[in-house]
Amino acid sequence: MAHSQKGGYDYEFVETPPQYLECSICLLTLRDPHVSSCCGNHFCQPCISKVQEANKPCPLCNESEFTTLLHKGVLRTINCLTVYCKWKRLGCDWKGELRNLGEHLMPRDGGTSGCGLVMVDCSYKCGVMVERRELAQHERDECAKRPVEAQMSSLTNKLEKRLTIVEKKLESTLREQKDMKDKLSSLEVQNESLAEENKALKTKLEAIKHIHSHSIDTPPFYYTLYNFNYHKAANLVIFSPPFYSHPGGYKLRLQLYPNGTKHAKNKSVSLFVAIMLGEYDSDLSWPFNGRVSVEIFNTTHDVWDMTTDFNLGLTASSRCVIRPIDCVANDGTGTITWLSHDDISNHYVIPGYDFVRLRVSEVKLFKN
Structure with a gap:
């Protein structure tokens, strides 16, 4: 208050x-x-x-x-x-x-302690204001003026440790081959297996490093939409930053029409999910077959609700789920009458601040 x-x-x-x-x-x-x-x-x-x-x-x-x-x-x-x-x-x-x-x-020391919901300036002077609790992520993954040094996650550290263990096992196996010629056949099989594991771990490690260096998130993916009413009045389509279904997975984005589209024009907010051209498309299975779960923050009850599942698969339009061929995203799939204008104004727009908060809580993939 x-x-x-x-x-x-x-x-x-x-x-x-x-x-x-x-x-x-x-x-x-x-x-x-x-x-x-x-x-x-x-x-x-x-x-x-x-x-x-x-x-x-x-x-x-x-x-x-x-x-x-x-x-x-x-x-x-x-x-x-x-x-x-x-x-x-x-x-x-x-x-x-x-x-x-x-x-x-507003701590006197100017640090990141204190209320995580207070809007603060980026310490790299990029001109962006974010919630204090999201400042570290912004400065690590999103800020245009952040340092060049890569920021690695705990998953990267675990993969590096595992990679070291595998490499030591491989070296040990090679030494044993010289001393145990009678077991050469079994040791060769073990050597090939460890080499494949080593290669796979290196590939995963490079994928994680690449994702972090390009500031691409995975679920849960949070997106704060500022100036909602301005976009609504201007009849603009809003595209969220891209996110991956999982590390090394499909590249997706949200498409929101504040003023609605088709028969919901000027009545409801329309929300769609679209597949984009991604870094790892050649290693993935097509057509895409999965479910994207999206929620919105309810300011009246202080909860994430309106969970909406967007199913993309064999039942969707082929233009939605096939592998993208250029930088333009596939056709989006979603719901035209996602939220009425009355509902989003009364329960989901932060009073006095004109922004809404969305969350992609899960991307679940199904077998084709």
Whole structure:
């Protein structure tokens, strides 16, 4: 909940503050509490300063001449009140003393600690603002000004360790072949098997490195769509960044029509999934046969819902699931009447911020 900068606090408190901590002018919890010399009542310093600057009498006892003084005891009491984070409705579970809220929202050290839902600038000065909890991923995988050094995931480390073990086994096997000629046949089979495993692991490792270096995500894939109402008013089609079904898999993207298409024009939001020309298409099975599950964040109930399964396979149009032949994506498949304009405005657009959040929760592949 946002607070007024000219009056008291209107944060969501864990327990309702006692009435004596309420400003008699703005009726909110006291901010910078001052006590009057005339009737001894408490006011927010911004509220009572306006009265004094206008040369008006005390709003409670009507005394024309009075002074005010910061009440440090009341200030300490207020600073010890327990509040929720202002982004509680979006999922932040932080709560603590009021004195610590500012540090939670915007740490003094400028680091990545604090509320993950606060919008922050990229440290590489690329001009993009992202949620603090997504800053590390943005700076590692998406920022146009990030360092050249590749950022590897835990899966890459595991594959490298496994590769080292296999290579040592291969060397050991070669030594044993020289000492055990009577077992040459079985050792040759083992050597070939280990060599194939070594080759496969190297291929997987290179695929993972390539995916990371090209900033391509895999499910769960999160996409925040900013300026939704602008795109809707301009009747623009919105394309999400591409993502892979899995490491070394199919390259996909979401296509969203904020103003609807075909018979849903000006009534509903239409959503489609399309297959793009990918790096690994030659190693994959065609036509594509699988299900893409998409969800949207419900701001009313603080949950991901409206799970929609997009089935692409033998029952879909052949232009949707065949191997792409150029840089233009295949025809998309989806639902024309995905969400009505009333539903998305009332439950899914972040109030006051004009953005919606989508998530591809799963891509499940079926056997052809």
